[in-house]
Amino acid sequence: MKDMLHMGLFLFVIAAVAGVLLAYTESVTAPLILENRQKAEELARREVLPGADKFNESHYADTAASQTYSYSTGITSKGEVAGVVIKVAPKGYAGPIEMVVGIDKTGKINGYKILSQKETPGLGTKLSTPVFSEPFKKLVAEKATPVLLVKKDGGDVDGITAATISSRAFCKGVSEALDLFRKVQPQLTAAPQNLALPAATADTASQTSTTGGNQ
């Protein structure tokens, strides 16, 4: 019994010391980690929607499907709506491809960025390399309303050789983002200022914009 108590206590002491150390580490690193994450997201948004200066979290309630979508609205330095950044995750070859798509207020695709994916290295992963992105950029720049289908399926997008499924998933994701954009488009043009107002998001928005400005 005494033995038991002794062991329990010893473990308690060790655990306590560990707890102190860890709590301290956490208190130091937690803000940094949070900041890193936000920075990364901010960076991605900025990349796909270069015109925007700051971003607001927005929501769209699809009453028909009784679902709520979130997206972020990019505001230019003049306070106008530059466009939206929409996060989609189409099902790729080996799992969801998480990506953000930047669409300007006219509905034109501005850019995309793959956040995470599990595609086959060297094949599906080419989605995030210039091999795929450059022709795609060129396509959206040149064609007003490209058919978002792989060429094989009669669309305009140059699919990645030997990674048709990944390419298709990509097209599906961009289409999804466009669909959502069309739904929220009225919101954007209707009341651009209102969007900047929601108190819950204003805080982070200003924070990120300052960090962004510092760069």
Next chain:
Amino acid sequence: MNKLTELTKGIWKENPIFVISLGICPTLAVTSSMTNALGMGIAATFVLMGSNLFISLIRNLVPGKIRIPVYIMIIATFVTIIDKMIAAFSPALSSSLGIFIPLIVVNCIILGRAEAYASKNGPVDSLLDAIGMGIGFTIALSCLAFFRELLGEGKLYGFPIPFFKADPALIMIMAPGGFVVFGLLIALKRFMEAKGATK
């Protein structure tokens, strides 16, 4: 002299991976690039140092029966610390190493050294042992990563290498490549030793 051997034995003679075949899980999983290998090596070395030092300090106080849980807890503490540090200061590395950082906890090298060395030796020796083993571990990881990154991506530390970058063999950076390269490396080491022995 003696201290020096404590330090160097882990690098070649008792290289934790190639000779003692310990801690192979993180070895294979993170060696798809030199950067990851180096990051993992440093992280593991840090944990090894911390745990070895700490354990050798308290080695006479620990009740035998709960020795292992205590060691694991100490190791886990250091692992969590390094995990958070990496996440805070090198988010890219953190995301590419993923859950393999917390998994250092169960890396046999660390517990193995704690049990086999730190629990029986003084803090200075233990620290030296940890550094040596850590370096050996890092070197072994880098060796593997060298072949995998070079052949699998045509790069080293992310820099494209001429000739290799043209058509890299993707399988090298996937799981099978890790297994095969590791197996062949051990065989190569043995083959060289056997050659050396006959000469």
Next chain:
Amino acid sequence: MSASIISIFIVAIFIENFVLNQILGLCPFIGVSNKIDSAVGMGLAVTFVMVMAGVATWSIQAFLLVPLKLEYLQTISFILVIASLVQFVEMVIRKTAPALYQSLGVFLPLITTNCAVLGVALLNIKKNYGLVESAVNSFGGGLGFFFALIIMAGIRERLDVSEIPEAMRGAPIAFVTAGLLATAFMGFSGLV
């Protein structure tokens, strides 16, 4: 729901096989795959511990760490739970079922440092699985480990009596075989 549980299960066994795809749990995979008998023992032991650990760690995470905002204690508390669990199970089996201990229990100490067990616990949390999903994922992961181990043991029993070149004998050929096995298992990719 049920479909996704089945898919979690199949993914855990075949596609994201701990050993062959995730490269986790290699120490026991190489160490205890010499004989089919011991591979079966080890595989069962790991499966058992994985499920127990998966459930236990999920509970700790959900009921203790998250409410108290102590997620950063994940690693340490998980490993503590697993280590204690394993040791406890070992003691119980040793006392109550010596025969079982002989065939299965002797592998238990090895499991403490089996990163697949901690790995499954961490992945359950990372993937935001619920309790049932965690249990299923752990079970699938354990079974995947079990299969890989038995296949490997079968192969190694054969390799044991083959004329393997001197330098390749033992660990090297085991790793090369594991690599080829992993290559073969790539055929399952995209299955779900």
Next chain:
Amino acid sequence: MNAISTATTSSVPRLLVTTSPHIQSGLSASRVMWDVNLAMLPALVMAIHNFGLRAALVIGLSVAGAVAAEFLIQKFLLQKPSTLSDGSAVVTGILLAFCVPAALPLWVAFVGGFVAIALGKQAYGGLGQNIFNPAHVARAVLLASWPVYMTTWLKPGQGYGIADAVTTATPLGLLKETARDAQLMGKITAEGGNLISYVMEKLQITFSDLFLGINFSGSLGETSKLALIIGGIYLLIRGHISWHGPVAMTATVFAGAFIVGGSFNYALFHLLTGGLIIGALFMITDMVTSPMTNKGHLLFGFGCGAITLLIRLKGGYPEGVCYSILIMNAFVPLIDKFMIPKRFGTSSQETVS
């Protein structure tokens, strides 16, 4: 006289003393291997007929890679006598070339042959020791390493030049793509067509094309079923293979496809496309990497067929023969352990005391 007699007097030459039996069937490893090479000849001719000189080059380089690996490793690493003459490296080289596309860069074919022998065979100690089929090991490695090259299919009948060659889809590839595209599928069913006829129409092929191996693309050696079957029958007659594995594998795929697809055409399509026939006749009958007993062969063939179908229908790859065989190769030691003949004197009924 009273002595251990020393018979070896000068008049009688020393007699040969060996252990029993003193006669042997006359079969030898090299004869088996060269017979297999011979059996692959029809398919080889068809490959060259279909894909021209290019095919010959790919086959040649693949064989060269295999032979080079066999020679170099045995000579320099293992320092064992060379076994090149037994023809097994040539078999591996040709088999590998048979399951890669004609457009494969020649150096990849060479690397493939080299990997097949080095990793698939010599690492295990050479002929008879390997676990996995070396040709399929190499194919899986190549597919994972250079997926683009391994999935670029030339239209047959174009001669050598590949720079401007026309690529096309394989029947199975198109089948998979179509089946995955829900929209297209909806359209096809709405128009009252079925998947198979859509694919065959689109590729402009008939079943007899599939059987004879003309007008469609695929790996070098697997297009012509007729040529393969001729080779298979030769091996069967020579007694180097048994019918159990091939029949079990093809029957499993056929029956499975029939049940899933619900039509004879669907099942026949699966039977005649991809590497099923070459796999069933030349790969799973590889003595070294398949079970030893006929019972085992049945199970092995069934497993190969089932996994092939699983991958074709549900997996990421359009074709699953290579992987299914590799996976079943891994099970062979277990099959060998449990699928064994009944030992004489161990049946329960005859325990007369």
Next chain:
Amino acid sequence: MLTQIVSAVLVLGVLGFIFGAILSYASVKFEVKIDPQIEKTLELLPGANCGGCGFPGCAAMAEAIVTKGVPVSTCPVISSLNRIKIEELLGLRKPGEVVKKPVVKAALIKCNGLDTAEYKKFEYMGVPNCQAAVLLQNGPWLCPHRCMGLGSCVAACPFDAIKIGPQHLPIVDEDKCTACGRCVLACPKQIIELVDKEKFVHVKCNSVERGADTRKVCKVGCIGCGLCVKVCAYDAIKVDNNLAHIDYEKCVGCGACVAKCPQKTIIMEDKPQFKGRVALIDQDACIGCTICHKVCKFSAVNGGTPKEKHSIISDKCVGCGLCAEKCPKKCISMVDKA
């Protein structure tokens, strides 16, 4: 910050406490006794798992020593120091008790057969294993006791101490040999024996055939002629069943028998050219005490009268060294014959 630390400490501490308590409870409740003596014994055993003791490995041996009272000396490899430690541990010996210096043994190959076609029945082509070769017409050699030379002993040696030499005969590396006896068991012809490492005169034959028979099948086999018996001043050789045996307890290694053996069956280790020794008396130091004359069993010392200086009749001297040993003035030395 503070609350965080406090809660962290509390959670971890409580977790630790609970698990510690549970485990210690379990360790009492579910304790299984292992004899600590077995573990200690195991630590003292060599750990080579050579199986020379007949048990499957050192662990089994340790258990057998402790539970079944198997003598520690069953282990052929163990150092005497560790043996004493184990015996003390088990209370079989009182600490400090002195023991006789144990005989350190090594394997001896009792065959010197030549590798010539004339002594072969046929060229062997079967399984390269001595035991298997015996199954085919009793092996390829005419002499039924000839070493097969196929190296089953080499394969059996866990210490890499045996190699097959140029004459299809094994050569033992005495430094590596631990006398575990594996090779003795592996040899189908029973030509390996464990003998005192420090002795260096050996009968390199195991043929019990009659001399005439042996002579027909081997040039260097023991024909049981008994010359060695006669020449041995120490009574250390016996011929039994047509084969000479050396009693290593008595043998001093003088080499008289080596010099005498007509078949060159008896050899002096490391001295293939050994032709025997002869006593040499330092005439200056000799005082003519006659002791050497008296002890010589071969009447090879001149001078029976006191004060007369002795000399050796080298034809008669066999080189046994008795005189040198007994000489009070230490003026006799033994020199190798040319």
Next chain:
Amino acid sequence: MLEPKSFSGGLHPPDLKATADKTIVNLPIPAKVILHVSQHIGAPAKPTQKITDKVVCGQCIAEPGGFVSAPVHATISGTVIGAGNFMHPFGVPSPAIVIERSPDVPEPTYTTEDGLSLPAEEIKKRIQQSGVVGLGGATFPTHVKLSPPETKHIDTIILNGVECEPALTADHRLMLEEPDRIINGLKLIMKVLNSEKGIIGIEMNKPDAIALFNEKFKNEKNLSVQPLEVKYPQGGEKQLIYACLGREIPSGKLPMDVGVVVQNVASAAAISDAVNLQKPLMERVVTLAGNCAAKPGNYRVRIGTPVGDFIEMAGGLKADIPLKKVIMGGPMMGFALFDLNVPIIKGTSGVLCWDETQAKVPVQTACLRCGSCIRACPMGLLPQQMKQLVDHKKWEKVDQIGMLDCIECGCCAYACPAGLPLVQTFKLGKKNVMAERKKSAASKG
């Protein structure tokens, strides 16, 4: 005629039976015989003669060394000129008695009596005294087979007229030329064992013998001929019993455990002589074959005749073809001789004199795992695995998969495309497994 029956496994090597139509020729009495005291399975006989002793033909010169043992008789009359170790056909120098013929001593004569009227015990005694052993090659003392424990009833006697070994025709000729002796022997055995049924098993490649015995058995209720598929090793005891009766001898058991005793036809003929004439076993029919033999055929020769002398008496070797290999027994299970001074022994059914082409040794390559050996094994064993396990000295495992059930028939090695020495490996394996069993039994007891 009955349908031919068979067993599973086995194979059909080329017949090589070129001497099937050569009638048995009685060879002259040799000038010298070497009689080994160990010509049977079991304890060696104890020699009773020493050098210079005079012996007469048929005299017992070595008495049984135990129950499982058989006496040895002088096969010629003359003087003992040697007693000591002589080279046995197995290659081991072992005790033997050498007799030089005295040509003036006349051959003994024998009176016939009706053995079947004698009591069973007397029959058995006469068989034992005459030194009859299994003449098919196994050389198991016959009287031992005829003395099963009382609890075991032997309902069927099978005579082995299969002669499945290629090249051998001695039994075939004996059946054709002396069927009555064989039938009489069969009846004597049946009387001793009180059995209900007698069967002669004959392979389908000897239709003349099958027809002859069918004819002879026309009026015999309980005797029959069982034609058997031409397949090796049809004459293996276990295979023969299974083919004839469908009874499977459990692993490690004997034929008598399934109520059967098997005897070779030549043994039956010898039994007939032993009982009716009280004539000891002194001669046997030996097939001489092979490319080098000048006059291949079937010869009745005195046991103990040196092989070289036998060949000389039977026409000698061809001068132009160099002799390469001499096999005593058949090509599948016989053993090669290195020395022609060894004698014909009781179990010698053939002497094959082969030249270079016949004695070709297969090239040894790596195992292909083709499974030919498994398909060929008549015992349902796994030769490939057994070889690997023996090579790696895994005695316990190889015991588990049935090492001791191997009958060393050689089918696996015959079929092996890699030319592996499987039979020798298995002989080695069996020896070690038995030693290992003994060891573990000792450590347990």
